[in-house]
Amino acid sequence: MEWKWKTIIEPFKIKTVEPLGFTTREERVRLLEQAHYNLFNIRAEKVLIDMLTDSGTGAMSADQWGGIMRGDESYAGARSYYNFEEQVRELTGLREIIPVHQGRAAEKILFSVIGGKGRYIISNSHFDTTRANVEYSGAQAMDFPAKGALDFDKTAPFKGDADVAAMERFIKDKGAENIPLCVMTVTNNSLGGQPVSMANLKKVQELCRRYGIPLFLDCARFAENAYFIKLREKGYNQRPVKEIAEEMFELADGCWMSSKKDALVNIGGFLAMNNAEWAQKCRQLLILTEGFNTYGGLAGRDLEALAIGLREVLDENYLHYRIRSSAYLGEGLIKKGVPIVNPPGGHGVYINAKKFLPHIKPQNFPAQALACALYLEGGIRGVEIGTLMFGRRDAKGNFIAAPMELVRLAMPRRVYTQSHIDYVIEVCGSLAKDKKKIRGLEALEVSPILPHFTAKLRPL
Numbered sequence: 001m002e003w004k005w006k007t008i009i010e011p012f013k014i015k016t017v018e019p020l021g022f023t024t025r026e027e028r029v030r031l032l033e034q035a036h037y038n039l040f041n042i043r044a045e046k047v048l049i050d051m052l053t054d055s056g057t058g059a060m061s062a063d064q065w066g067g068i069m070r071g072d073e074s075y076a077g078a079r080s081y082y083n084f085e086e087q088v089r090e091l092t093g094l095r096e097i098i099p100v101h102q103g104r105a106a107e108k109i110l111f112s113v114i115g116g117k118g119r120y121i122i123s124n125s126h127f128d129t130t131r132a133n134v135e136y137s138g139a140q141a142m143d144f145p146a147k148g149a150l151d152f153d154k155t156a157p158f159k160g161d162a163d164v165a166a167m168e169r170f171i172k173d174k175g176a177e178n179i180p181l182c183v184m185t186v187t188n189n190s191l192g193g194q195p196v197s198m199a200n201l202k203k204v205q206e207l208c209r210r211y212g213i214p215l216f217l218d219c220a221r222f223a224e225n226a227y228f229i230k231l232r233e234k235g236y237n238q239r240p241v242k243e244i245a246e247e248m249f250e251l252a253d254g255c256w257m258s259s260k261k262d263a264l265v266n267i268g269g270f271l272a273m274n275n276a277e278w279a280q281k282c283r284q285l286l287i288l289t290e291g292f293n294t295y296g297g298l299a300g301r302d303l304e305a306l307a308i309g310l311r312e313v314l315d316e317n318y319l320h321y322r323i324r325s326s327a328y329l330g331e332g333l334i335k336k337g338v339p340i341v342n343p344p345g346g347h348g349v350y351i352n353a354k355k356f357l358p359h360i361k362p363q364n365f366p367a368q369a370l371a372c373a374l375y376l377e378g379g380i381r382g383v384e385i386g387t388l389m390f391g392r393r394d395a396k397g398n399f400i401a402a403p404m405e406l407v408r409l410a411m412p413r414r415v416y417t418q419s420h421i422d423y424v425i426e427v428c429g430s431l432a433k434d435k436k437k438i439r440g441l442e443a444l445e446v447s448p449i450l451p452h453f454t455a456k457l458r459p460l
């Protein structure tokens with residue numbers, strides 16, 4: 001349906017409700033202290049608006065809950081598996097389909113098979129678990145974001161694109177034989193949930209084909225990416241999003257999906273490819289770590305809900321509401337003087353903490369300080385994407401800051417309404433007035449792998 005009105009209406013009615021976690025400011029002061037200024041340690045009941053992630057936090061539809069009841073829990077050959085397989089194959093066109101319990105399980109399995117020392121995985125940008133799994137295998141994860149992707153003030157339609165020329169220089173330098181895979185993350189989560197254009201995907205595919213490097217999609221948010229292509233790329237305006245998504249997958253030799261995003265489920269994922277030899281090796285690891293080929297760490301009911309979600313997510317009324325909601329949040333923040341990554345991403349808005357809090361040095365985690373301040377001010381939970389997540393020490397122990405300091409406010413799917421978003425804008429506006437009072441943090445404990453999940457900090 002053409003939507004000519006400014007008001008964003010949620011394209012659903014609400015049948016089941018959950019209370020929000022109201023707390024007082026005094027409580028939040030204490031809770032932050034107890035959590036060592038790490039919002040992963042706060043009980044969800046103590047969060048009012050939870051924008052930590054859009055992963056597994058969505059609301060399922062009545063149809064999906066119906067699927068949950070129909071789930072076939074047979075150990076081998078369950079009907080739910082075949083429903084899932086058919087749906088994934090229809091969307092992706094790929095032959096070998098391997099269920100896993102979530103995205104990183106697919107990554108662990110795939111990179112155990114194709115990674116290893118001396119190898120490089122190239123990408124527009126690896127998500128943090130992808131990078132961690134590549135590096136854990138001994139390989140190196142190399143990012144080639146589009147020029148200007150890190151210029152957060154500049155608006156461009158497809159800032160998730162890869163820099164194809166830089167990729168090619170790297171391939172020539174290291175040798176294609178040392179690069180077992182190129183992965184395009186759609187949308188590009190680490191750099192603001194920005195979409196990748198079909199034109200760029202085609203160029204990357206052409207490059208990969210020329211050098212004999214398989215191309216995979218990390219397709220957690222494929223439907224949002226396809227909708228952005230429809231909105232922003234020439235020639236796609238009249239095409240159904242489903243067709244656009246299928247065209248994206250046609251370019252790939254494989255993919256993996258954290259289905260906790262665009263399959264609208266609370267748990268689930270898959271790995272899919274055409275290479276039967278890789279698939280066979282992956283399935284051996286699947287049985288070792290996840291489960292038998294036809295359930296891969298999921299219950300039959302999860303597979304059923306996943307299959308339905310993959311269809312529902314391509315509903316254009318839903319996608320309109322989804323993408324407009326993020327844009328509305330972004331526009332609201334800008335009006336309140338809060339700098340964001342422009343334009344707003346698909347699954348949320350990323351506040352540019354480096355610009356917002358120039359008085360806090362990178363080693364004092366400006367984005368983490370801002371995330372804590374947002375919780376303190378209004379019970380809102382976002383996530384840091386900055387030096388806590390990506391900061392490093394070089395061989396001599398010198399501190400290396402992350403290139404960006406962002407706080408991601410991710411939008412769970414079909415969960416919050418426009419008034420919740422108005423509240424978030426109001427709280428951010430209030431913080432903006434007193435931002436000089438926000439103090440940096442110092443690290444007490446930081447682990448080498450995925451440090452942001454477990455780090456302990458204290459205010460300066």
Ligand code: F0G
Nearest residue numbers: 053055102103104127129189218220258
């Ligand atoms: N790839 C991308 C692009 C992701 O965003 C995620 C997860 C994964 C892979 C890993 O999948 O969580 O199912 O194991 N992103 C979540 C987030 C955690 O908050 O952005 P998973």
